[in-house]
Amino acid sequence: MVLIAGLLQAAFASAADNASVADSSEATQVVATAVVEIHSTLNSAASSAPSKSNLEARSALSEVSDQFVRDFTSPVADYSQLLQMAPGMFSYSPNGVGLGDNKTTMRGLSDSNSVISFDGIPFNDTNGVSHHAWVFFPSQFTGGAVIDRSPGSAATIGQATYGGSINLLSRELENQQRTSATGSYGTWATSLVGLEHETGQFGPNGSSNLLFNLQEMKSDGYQTYNKQKRDAASLKYRYQLSDDTALTLFSSWLNLTNNTPNIKGVTRANYNLGDYRTLLSGDATKPNYWGFNFYDISTAFNYAGVSTNLGGGWKLEDKIYVYRYWNQQKYNSATAITTTSAIDKLNSYLTKGNLLRVSQESSFGTLRTGVWYDYANSFRYQIPSDPRTWLDVAVPNFTERYKTTTVQPYIEYEFRVTPALRITPGVKYASYKQDFHHLQDNGGAVGPLGGVYNKATGTITGGLPYVDNAVKYTDTMPSLDVHYQLASNWSTYAQVARGDQIPSTSVFDTPNAKVTTTPNATKSTTSQIGSVYQTDRWNLSADVYHIRLDSPYSSSIDPATGNPVYFMNGSEVSQGVEAEGTVLLGGGFSVYANATFGSTKYDTGKWVAGAPGNTETLGLNYTQNGWSSGLFVKRVGKVYADNGANHEAFAIDPVTLANLFVNYRVKSPLALVKQAKLQFGVNNLFNNHSIVDVASAGTKTSSSAAPSAADMLTVLPARSVSMTLTLDF
Numbered sequence: 001m002v003l004i005a006g007l008l009q010a011a012f013a014s015a016a017d018n019a020s021v022a023d024s025s026e027a028t029q030v031v032a033t034a035v036v037e038i039h040s041t042l043n044s045a046a047s048s049a050p051s052k053s054n055l056e057a058r059s060a061l062s063e064v065s066d067q068f069v070r071d072f073t074s075p076v077a078d079y080s081q082l083l084q085m086a087p088g089m090f091s092y093s094p095n096g097v098g099l100g101d102n103k104t105t106m107r108g109l110s111d112s113n114s115v116i117s118f119d120g121i122p123f124n125d126t127n128g129v130s131h132h133a134w135v136f137f138p139s140q141f142t143g144g145a146v147i148d149r150s151p152g153s154a155a156t157i158g159q160a161t162y163g164g165s166i167n168l169l170s171r172e173l174e175n176q177q178r179t180s181a182t183g184s185y186g187t188w189a190t191s192l193v194g195l196e197h198e199t200g201q202f203g204p205n206g207s208s209n210l211l212f213n214l215q216e217m218k219s220d221g222y223q224t225y226n227k228q229k230r231d232a233a234s235l236k237y238r239y240q241l242s243d244d245t246a247l248t249l250f251s252s253w254l255n256l257t258n259n260t261p262n263i264k265g266v267t268r269a270n271y272n273l274g275d276y277r278t279l280l281s282g283d284a285t286k287p288n289y290w291g292f293n294f295y296d297i298s299t300a301f302n303y304a305g306v307s308t309n310l311g312g313g314w315k316l317e318d319k320i321y322v323y324r325y326w327n328q329q330k331y332n333s334a335t336a337i338t339t340t341s342a343i344d345k346l347n348s349y350l351t352k353g354n355l356l357r358v359s360q361e362s363s364f365g366t367l368r369t370g371v372w373y374d375y376a377n378s379f380r381y382q383i384p385s386d387p388r389t390w391l392d393v394a395v396p397n398f399t400e401r402y403k404t405t406t407v408q409p410y411i412e413y414e415f416r417v418t419p420a421l422r423i424t425p426g427v428k429y430a431s432y433k434q435d436f437h438h439l440q441d442n443g444g445a446v447g448p449l450g451g452v453y454n455k456a457t458g459t460i461t462g463g464l465p466y467v468d469n470a471v472k473y474t475d476t477m478p479s480l481d482v483h484y485q486l487a488s489n490w491s492t493y494a495q496v497a498r499g500d501q502i503p504s505t506s507v508f509d510t511p512n513a514k515v516t517t518t519p520n521a522t523k524s525t526t527s528q529i530g531s532v533y534q535t536d537r538w539n540l541s542a543d544v545y546h547i548r549l550d551s552p553y554s555s556s557i558d559p560a561t562g563n564p565v566y567f568m569n570g571s572e573v574s575q576g577v578e579a580e581g582t583v584l585l586g587g588g589f590s591v592y593a594n595a596t597f598g599s600t601k602y603d604t605g606k607w608v609a610g611a612p613g614n615t616e617t618l619g620l621n622y623t624q625n626g627w628s629s630g631l632f633v634k635r636v637g638k639v640y641a642d643n644g645a646n647h648e649a650f651a652i653d654p655v656t657l658a659n660l661f662v663n664y665r666v667k668s669p670l671a672l673v674k675q676a677k678l679q680f681g682v683n684n685l686f687n688n689h690s691i692v693d694v695a696s697a698g699t700k701t702s703s704s705a706a707p708s709a710a711d712m713l714t715v716l717p718a719r720s721v722s723m724t725l726t727l728d729f
Contacts, residue, residue, distance in 0.1 A: 046539045048590045048621055049582035050630070051085040053532045053541035055491045058424065058481040060149040060530055060543040060578060062086035066172065072630045072661045073097075073139050074681055075184045075724050076192050076217050079168055080104050080133040086147045087578040088596035088615055090636050091133070092655075092692045094264060095221040096188060096717045097683050099228050101134045101260075106164050107149055107547070108574050108600030108611030113501060115158030115165040119250065121303060121321050122158040126349045126378040126404050128504040129160035134230075135254055135299045135325070140194065140213060141234045143171040149545070149578070150526045151499025153479045154412040154426025157355070157372040161477070161499035162524045162549065170236055170250055173209040176200045178674070179729040182215075186681075186722030190219035207240040221258075222717035223266070223279035225290035228258045244309035251302045261293040262331040262343070265695030265712030276689045276715045285337075292332035292342060292387035300324045313361040322352045332387040340458075342387035343397070349378040353406075365422070366414040374406040382444065384458075393458045397444030401437040402505060406430070412479070420485040425478070432473040432502045432521065438513050439466045445509040467513050473521045475500045492531040499524045522550040540581035547574040551602060572608055574600040580617075588624030592632075593617065606647035610693070612637040612654075628663040631685075641694040649703040650694045657716065658685040672729055679724040687719040 046052060050068040053061050064082045073081040076098040080091040083104050091104040103111035112130040115122050124131055145168050151161040158165060177200035184192040194215035202208050217230040234252040241247060261280060270278050280290040303321035310316055326348045333341040353374035360367045381399040383392040412426025438446040440460050442453050451463020477498040485491050500521040507518060530543030549572040576598015583591045593616075600611035614637040622629045635656045643649035660682040669676045691713050697703075698710025 046534060046582070048584070048623060049539050050592055050619060050621070050632075051087075051580060051594065052539050052582060053530075053580070055485070055489070055532050055534060056483075057491070057530070057532055057541070058483050058493050059152060059495045059497070060528055060545060062147045062149070062541075062580065064145045064147065066143040066169075067628075069139050069142060069144060071628045071663050071679070072632065072659075074186075074683060074722055075140060075182060075194070075679075076186075076190060076219070076722075077139040078102075078133040079137050079139055079142055079145070081139060082142065082145055083147065083166060084634060085594075085617065085632075086149075087580050087594040087617075088149065088576075088598075089147070090612075090615060090634065092714065092716065094266075094692075094714050094717055095223045095226050095228070095260070096190065096219065096720055098134070098138070098217070099188075099190070099219050099221050099226075100264065101132050103131070104133070104166075105610055106147075106166075107545070107576070107596070108598070108608060109163035109549075110610060113160055113163035115156070115160050116168065117158065117165065118168045118301060119170050119303065119305075119319075120167060121319060121323075121353070121355060122372075122374070123301065123323055123351070124159060125325070125347070126351070126376045126402070127347070127380060127506070129501060132297075132325075132327075135256055135297050136301060136323075137168055137252065138215070138217075138230070138232055138254070140196075140215060141171070141232070141252060143169045145169060149543075150495060150528060151477070151479070151497040151524060153424060153481060153497065154410040154428040154477070155357070155368050155370070157408045157410070157428070159406060159432065160501040162501035162522060163499070163547075171211055171213075173211055173236065173238055174198050174200060180726055181729070182724065182726045184679075184722055184724035187718075187720035188220045188222055190217075190720070190722065192217045192724075203239075205240075209238045211236045222720070223264075223277050225280035225282060226258065226260055227290075228256070228260075230254065230256045244311075246307050248305045248307075249303075250305075251300075253300045254298070256297045257295065259290045259294050261288070261334075262329070263334070263695050263712050265693075265714050267709065268698065268707055268711040268713055269709035271691070271713050271715065272709075276718070287332055287334055287337050287341070289332070289387075292330075292337075294330055296328045298324070298326045315359050315361075317357045319355045320353075321355070322350070324348075324350050330385070330387075330390065337387060339386040339391075340384035340393055342385045342390070344383045344385040344390065344392050345381070347380050349376050351376040363416070365416040367411075368414070368426075369409075369411040371407070371409040374404075376404045376406075378402050378404070384442075395440070395442045395453065395458055395460055398441045398446070398509070399439040400445065400505075403435045405433045406502075422483045423480075424483070425480045427479070428477045430473075430475045430477065430500060430521070433470070434472075434505065435468070435470045436505070436508055436513065437466060437468050438508070440464070443511075446513045447511045449512060469508060469513050471507070471518050473502060473518075475521045475523065477523075489535055490531070490533045492529070494529045496525070496527050499526065522552070524549040537584045538581065539583075540579070542577070542579035544577045545575060545598075548572075549574065570603045572600065572602055574598065574608075574611070588622050588627075590621045590623075592619035592621065602647065604647075607640045609642045609647070610639050612639045626665045628665070629661065631658065631660050633658045636692075639693075643694075643697040643702055644700065646703070649697070651704045652691055652693065655690040655692055655716070656686075656688065659683050660685050673727050675728040677724075677726040677728075679722075679726075681722045681724070682719065684716060684719045688716050689718070690716050692716060 091102045093100045093102045178198040180196040182194040196213045199210040212235040232254040237249045239247045301323040305319040307317045329345040357370035382397040385392045410428035414424040448460045449464040451460045479497040481495040526547045528545035532541040578596045580594035595616045600608045619632040640648040641650040662680045693714035695712040698708030702708040
């Protein structure tokens with residue numbers, strides 16, 4: 001922390017000195033072409049930065065580089081590993097990197113509070129805005145990410161701009177042909193084999209380019225009997241129709257099977273004995289037998305995009321897409337084996353949509369407008385079952401179909417007030433419409449719908465077979481940002497923006513699906529100022545932010561109708577200061593550091609679960625003579641976990657995690673081999689077994705002051721080592 005603070009203090013002192021001696025007329029004559037020139041001529045201080053902002057940033061922005069993905073993450077990793085480099089972001093995978101479903105926290109806000117998109121197209125679960133890092137896009141499919149720690153401008157679309165947005169990027173296409181074969185093996189019998197082919201430019205005038213990737217990953221996992229198998233493929237094709245128009249096609253598919261239980265923690269009793277990995281059993285007579293717990297998940301993501309220059313400063317970009325998520329999960333109770341102790345569960349959805357963006361640039365500024373349309377058809381159920389035979393009972397806990405239609409038109413105008421000053425007001429309208437079809441159930445959601453449920457026989461007599469209802473949420477979100485170019489290598493910005501988040505579909509999980517008063521979309525208002533500074537040696541950014549957020553809803557029963565009425569719990573405030581920077585030391589060495597200091601609390605003064613008061617990252621990189629090495633140490637400060645409605649029930653000590661990667665490339669080591677790359681990687685270098693969360697409390701009164709042996713804890717996995725060889729032909 002002292003090193004980080006010292007680096008940032010020295011950097012911005014240097015920036016101030018440079019600005020004071022600069023010709024004042026130079027700062028006022030900066031134009032967009034000068035900014036582009038700066039980006040194209042920056043030396044390795046910028047190119048070696050694993051995460052950095054840019055001089056064009058209008059909000060708290062971080063760009064994670066493709067080089068970081070290729071050289072400083074495990075080849076079996078999911079996309080969450082590259083997101084951790086940005087300030088205030090972290091996640092944990094207790095079964096090992098890339099071997100479990102994990103969520104990324106940003107500025108103390110959980111995964112479900114933010115948009116995650118791929119090439120600008122948002123993707124998320126439809127019953128609530130959450131994401132599953134172990135599917136859709138393994139790290140080898142991605143070419144970096146752009147992270148906006150704010151609701152963004154009016155042009156930022158998604159169902160949860162409430163906390164921020166993350167845009168995963170597809171791989172960049174290359175001009176030259178290349179075929180890469182990859183093999184990796186490491187701790188817990190973790191292996192990956194992959195084949196990637198880049199055609200380079202081909203066809204008439206080199207108008208076509210194609211990249212595809214195939215891979216298979218297998219692992220026993222760190223936790224007992226938590227095996228994983230992942231098969232995946234992706235394809236990206238670009239066709240240059242003319243100098244002004246290009247067509248891009250992308251398609252990916254992934255299948256993941258594993259033996260992961262529904263609650264993925266280890267018991268406090270085992271943890272206290274030094275057992276950090278017992279999760280499932282090999283004994284078929286025990287409730288936690290591995291054969292009673294598994295996932296089978298398939299995902300696909302496809303889009304076709306066209307971008308064209310229409311002339312007169314007008315440009316158009318349009319993407320039509322479809323993606324699918326199909327998750328068949330079966331899991332047993334941790335305490336019993338009976339004819340109804342297990343759950344047969346399905347969560348599936350098919351989402352289609354279109355994203356149209358139009359812009360027009362003139363001497364006055366830039367107009368940006370467009371509309372996002374998204375339609376999702378979902379089917380979900382949970383049915384009690386016998387884990388020995390997987391024979392389901394007749395009446396489910398719930399069965400539901402629902403359709404979600406999202407429409408978000410937006411418009412903003414970036415006024416070029418002076419060559420150095422730009423002001424951008426904008427507004428976005430959001431409409432979310434949901435249509436539900438609930439079948440009778442045993443009381444897990446809408447109940448027997450006027451019928452009588454017999455628990456002994458597991459049947460329903462009478463009542464309606466189903467009930468239909470609908471709800472619509474609307475919101476208007478303005479934004480305003482100011483960008484000022486202080487010098488050719490120094491910019492600053494200020495932003496005020498509104499974000500929102502669609503309520504969960506569980507709103508209608510009430511008897512007869514009757515709700516007297518539905519909630520509105522939850523909203524946030526973010527205010528922040530920041531600055532970006534770049535020289536040959538320094539690449540630095542910092543910001544100060546304040547976010548006021550609606551808290552989640554609660555409900556009470558209307559005494560007249562007997563139906564739930566939803567009401568706001570109150571509000572939250574997230575505020576703090578962030579900074580990140582890379583310093584070129586010379587001789588191939590550079591240092592990267594980031595830090596966030598702040599708080600995320602309810603209006604009662606209690607901390608929001610999982611929100612740390614500080615996070616820090618320190619990295620030392622070396623790139624020279626074929627070597628590319630990086631040591632990254634991340635520290636997440638103290639956080640709290642809730643127990644039901646009791647905030648701050650569990651206090652979780654700070655967590656420090658270190659990863660080391662050493663890469664060596666050699667040109668033409670063998671005939672027909674253009675390049676060989678050998679990677680040695682170590683995750684959790686110091687073999688820490690820190691508690692990072694409480695997956696579930698063992699009792700209703702369990703807390704740090706009165707812990708229960710049955711508490712289920714999320715724990716860092718042990719040190720893991722991998723060796724990876726990639727040959728380019």
